[in-house]
Amino acid sequence: MGIANGIRKQAKKIAIGERHTSAWAQSLKEAAEELPPPPLHRLEKDGLDVSMAWAIIGIFGILFLAAVYLMSLILIPITLAVVVGMILGMAAEKLGKMGVPRLANAFMLSSAVALVIFLLINSLADPLMTLANEGPAFAERTINRVMPYLERIRWLHITPATFESGSMSIGALLENTGNVLHVVTSSLTPALVQGMIFFAALLFFLAGRVNLRKTIIMTFRTRTQRLAAIRVINAVEQVLGFYFATASLIYVGLGVVMTVIAYAGGLSAPVLWGFFAFLSSFIPYLGITLMTLAVAVAGILTHDGILIGLMPAAAFFTVHLLMENLIFPAVMGRRLEINPFVVFLAILFWTWMWGAVGAMLALPLSLIVMTIIDELLIEEKPQPQLPK
Numbered sequence: 001m002g003i004a005n006g007i008r009k010q011a012k013k014i015a016i017g018e019r020h021t022s023a024w025a026q027s028l029k030e031a032a033e034e035l036p037p038p039p040l041h042r043l044e045k046d047g048l049d050v051s052m053a054w055a056i057i058g059i060f061g062i063l064f065l066a067a068v069y070l071m072s073l074i075l076i077p078i079t080l081a082v083v084v085g086m087i088l089g090m091a092a093e094k095l096g097k098m099g100v101p102r103l104a105n106a107f108m109l110s111s112a113v114a115l116v117i118f119l120l121i122n123s124l125a126d127p128l129m130t131l132a133n134e135g136p137a138f139a140e141r142t143i144n145r146v147m148p149y150l151e152r153i154r155w156l157h158i159t160p161a162t163f164e165s166g167s168m169s170i171g172a173l174l175e176n177t178g179n180v181l182h183v184v185t186s187s188l189t190p191a192l193v194q195g196m197i198f199f200a201a202l203l204f205f206l207a208g209r210v211n212l213r214k215t216i217i218m219t220f221r222t223r224t225q226r227l228a229a230i231r232v233i234n235a236v237e238q239v240l241g242f243y244f245a246t247a248s249l250i251y252v253g254l255g256v257v258m259t260v261i262a263y264a265g266g267l268s269a270p271v272l273w274g275f276f277a278f279l280s281s282f283i284p285y286l287g288i289t290l291m292t293l294a295v296a297v298a299g300i301l302t303h304d305g306i307l308i309g310l311m312p313a314a315a316f317f318t319v320h321l322l323m324e325n326l327i328f329p330a331v332m333g334r335r336l337e338i339n340p341f342v343v344f345l346a347i348l349f350w351t352w353m354w355g356a357v358g359a360m361l362a363l364p365l366s367l368i369v370m371t372i373i374d375e376l377l378i379e380e381k382p383q384p385q386l387p388k
Contacts, residue, residue, distance in 0.1 A: 069353055076357050077194040081201035083364045084113065085209065087244045089237035092206055106206030110199060123271065232375045239371045240364060246331055250323060251281040257319050265312035267298050277316065283359050284343050286351075288324075292317045342366065 068075060088109050095105045205212070217229045259274030267273060273295070280287030292313050299309035346366045350358030 065353075072354050073190060073194065074197065076354050077198035078201045079361060080357065081198050081205055083240070083361060083368075085202055085205040086237050086368075087240045087364075088113075088206065089209065090241040090245075092209060093237075096210075102210065103207050106203050106209075109206055110203045113202065114199060120275070123275075228376065232372055235375050236368055236371050239367055243367060244364070247282070247328075250327060250331070251278045254278060254281055254320060254323055258316055261312050261315045261319075262295075265299060265315075266302050267295070267312060268302075273298075277320075281320070282363065283347060284363060285340070286344075286347055286359065288317070288320050292320075 092105055092109060095108070096102070100108070213233055216233065217226050220226045220229055255274040255278030258277035259270045262270035262273035276294070277291055280291040295316050296310055296313035299312045300306055301309070303309040343363065343366055346362040347359055350362040350365070352358075354361070
């Protein structure tokens with residue numbers, strides 16, 4: 001066997017031109033071609049080996065999820081910055097074609113995102129302040145409105161005296177306001193840190209977006225793999241940019257309609273209701289459910305009649321239903337459809353991992369995974385040209 005391998009090596013060297021061809025070399029080459037192929041030694045694995053392999057994969061998976069959960073303070077803003085940067089990828093590409101330098105391009109887009117967030121916070125400051133000032137009166141009206149229904153449930157043992165003294169009284173609730181403010185204040189510092197990380201990561205991601213694309217593409221060795229990487233990256237940016245640009249316009253219209261519904265329905269802070277309608281629409285299924293329940297509760301507490309109180313919630317639910325089932329499919333088409341059960345599981349998982357921000361990131365992360373799978377599994381795709 002060792003002699004046969006030596007003959008094959010010599011024949012390969014002669015074939016690639018490392019040695020001059022002679023009669024002896026020609027005979028050696030013919031002898032190598034006549035030799036039988038070397039036997040393939042296959043390592044058989046039993047059930048225990050397969051179980052050990054899957055156990056190791058499972059352990060690494062659990063450790064990875066634990067790291068994602070424990071590093072949420074850093075990973076949440078970075079992941080959000082990457083998703084927002086990929087959403088803005090089409091805009092960055094157009095600005096680059098117009099001759100805008102990469103650093104200026106990144107600064108303009110990140111500043112635009114910061115300006116939008118600042119305007120939203122500024123517009124919500126007055127409604128939130130009004131809601132905080134009317135909190136005690138609202139709590140008292142809520143207790144007076146709900147008390148007749150609570151008294152009917154005898155096993156709760158709730159009477160009007162329950163809210164006049166003890167831990168559930170209005171005075172106790174006002175005394176505990178300081179603790180609530182302390183919790184909010186202690187949570188404000190991590191939020192500010194995450195905000196700074198988000199804007200810094202977004203700026204650097206947009207500035208180095210092209211170089212990062214080239215680095216990812218060049219990590220693959222073959223031309224076919226690099227073409228597939230180019231195709232996947234382009235598809236992800238196009239899907240995210242198209243989806244969220246169109247969805248934002250549609251949901252802005254929904255927010256305006258909700259503001260009108262809240263104003264006509266007599267709800268306090270109609271602008272705040274419109275903003276919540278816009279924001280909750282990016283969380284499929286759970287967002288519309290929670291928003292409808294909140295509007296229904298606010299309407300019942302605002303009006304004396306239950307039917308009149310439920311009218312704002314019914315109007316919002318009807319408008320949202322029409323948008324999701326008529327306008328949205330007509331604009332988006334069928335190519336961005338995701339299995340509802342998969343989206344629901346993704347929302348539950350990322351909400352458990354990262355809270356409210358995770359719920360909002362569940363849909364874009366699902367779109368990214370869906371696009372990657374779609375691009376890699378479908379064979380007939382237009383082949384892009386490699387950059388020179």
